[in-house]
Amino acid sequence: MLADSPSSAWSSELPPRVSRGMRGGVPRERRRRDRRKLRIAHFTTLTGSAGIWGPSSVNSAVLAASEINKRGGILGREIELVIHDAGDAPEDLARTAQDLVTGEDADVILGSHMSAVRVSLRQTFKGRLPYIYTPIYEGGECTPGVLAIGETPPRQARPAVRWLAEHRHACRWYLIGSDYVWPWLSHRAVKRYIADAGGQIVGEDFVRVGEHDHSRYLERIRTTRPDVVFISLIGLDGIVFNRSFGEHGLGSRILRLANCVDETVLLGIGADNTTNLFAASGYFASVATAHGEAFRAAYHDAFGAFAPLPGSTAQSNYEGLYFLEAIARRAGTLDLRSLCAAAEGAVYRGGRGALGMHRQCVEMPIYFAEADGFDFRLRERF
Template sequence: MSLNRRDFLGRTAALTTTAMLPTAVFADGTIKLGSILDASGPFDAYGKPMDQAMRMAVSEINEAGGLLGRQVEVTAYDTQSDMALYSQYGQQLTRQDKVDVVHGGILSASREAIRQTMRKTKTLYFYNVLYEGGVCDRNIFINGVTPAQQVEALVPFAMKNSGKKVYILAADYNYGQITARWIQKFVADNGGEVVGTDFFPLDVSDFGSTIAKVQTAAPDLVIAPLVGGAHLSFFRQWAAAGMKDKIALASTTLGVGNEHKVLTPEEGNGIMCAYNYSQELDTPENAQFKEKWAAMFDGDQSMHEIAVSHYHGIKTWAEGVRKAGSLDRMAIIEALETGISIMGPGGKVTVDPKTHHAVLDVHLMQMQDQQMKVIETLPQRQPVDTQAVCDLSANPNDNTQYEIEI
């Protein structure tokens, strides 16, 4: 995918497909991997590269001989960013396609729309996206950063580079609401003050009155857990109002879908963020990953934070299958619970047995000339927020998304 303004904000129709990788030759007895993603619709800038990452990971697995002597076959459905289709396709993957594992979901609502189906049908599920934390379910493994891994690192970094007075602008659903509370906590923990917090539905694209409100509050820093193409308008309008060089900006979401490549340098330069992945990471693993990606997708460079998390998730699942020596769901879960690690383009990824979340490197970054420049790497950060409420070793039958007390 060549990512530009039209692509990012565009709406494209796509048919539901059952897809096999063109590079693999499948025999009887394939291992079936189910995928449910927004490959078209409002969130396709996230979903398309995730789909590419899935296909690249599976291609690598198959080229290396597959798993347990069998090739991996992909059955992929495009929800077209329609939340109702997550439940429908989740049921179809488990009851009709009878897949061995499902990787998918982008928004937290999409995860919750299919998680119970996966649990009821005893189908192993991987959710590979940064989110608000708190999911405790032995049938799911989560590979994205949580607030304690990301926000706890970003807030002091951003305040050190700006000041103590902070204004929060967040998406108005559970991710934005919960992340805003974490920001409030970490601002207070670092001696700062939150002078305002506003929430916006995902379709809001006019931030003129909000910018005036922020100007009146006169913070040193705005932190923006805003989500999606409509919310990208804020960063453009902020720069157009002449505010970018007056009040510092940080975000927990900008860049995860390569939004920094959609913004001009004048709109994006200086914005601070903290993620597990940047294309600018200078490591052998990332260099190899980018080279393989470009070769497989005709020079495309659309990989981003959640695409890489998705890639990590599929490679982690594969390592669990190898260690289990079986496709039995519980055997794979128990193998993953030994604390399996892989090395990926974002660094070392380790399964936390207690929560089924990932222990990850987090990189503090600043946007410059449409790149996310790495300033500092914080290695192997634990998901301590979810660890505070979830212990699957002690309570293996738990099935809760906890709202972590902050």
């Protein structure tokens, strides 16, 4: 089982070697690198607002590495994971990224963190290292070497907006998101989808990451009386907002469509505050599929019944390594250009089942669900 604090190394009895990363550009421990192994620098957020997904994200990556290593690794090389906290200060992350490149201390980058971090890191890794970015994001990533496999607004948000317009007669929308690139660009797209569905925007706000006083935004919502509040607040910020939303008595009167809510976030919100809360995602732990159930069973076998539940964000880390395995097998090499060429049309399997990449986007089913206490009840599949 994994048992350590978020800022320290994860060690496990599972087969893959998991090492400490770096903080502030200074190695926590120096290890002679074994070039026969495939070193994957895993940038995942362990601190800050998005840190709530950190433990289960690391667990999910460790599980995938373990399974792949048992089959001989990737192109015969055992995976070695090195964890880096993507919640570190931007200047520290930039220094760490540059050290990895100049020191040739990583073969592949696996990223599960905020888009603002990706926008910063991709400048360093561009054209040098394969960079697999796994969670939901705003779409449009075309930086050479960056392969994004998460949900994007056209596939995820557009049908959800249409469903609420058709089935709940939603017309008036208020948008609130964290103040960085993912919500900015996602909202731009969502506004088009709302207009296409015959709706109108009655308000929009962007909130500083880490800001937990939402009283003025809740008052605006109360005043403008929207039918739906579209929420793209990240991690803990979304938990605090949705708690306050429910505690202010707004949940019974106003629908919510959350852009990045999974079972981990629901636990934080609390069952009493999830009334009329909807979410769309390529993966829910509560949606029964053969691949999803197999992933959850393997996860709990490895880490125990009380390990943090892997929702969509965490599962994407598992899927990211299987995506890497698939394109490496297809390319027959870990050469950057060959891997990127092999990604187009590649099919791989993870907790969401068999998925394929087309035109730099992964094609996947999207599940539309309504919160039911600490769980989700499936409403539609898009």
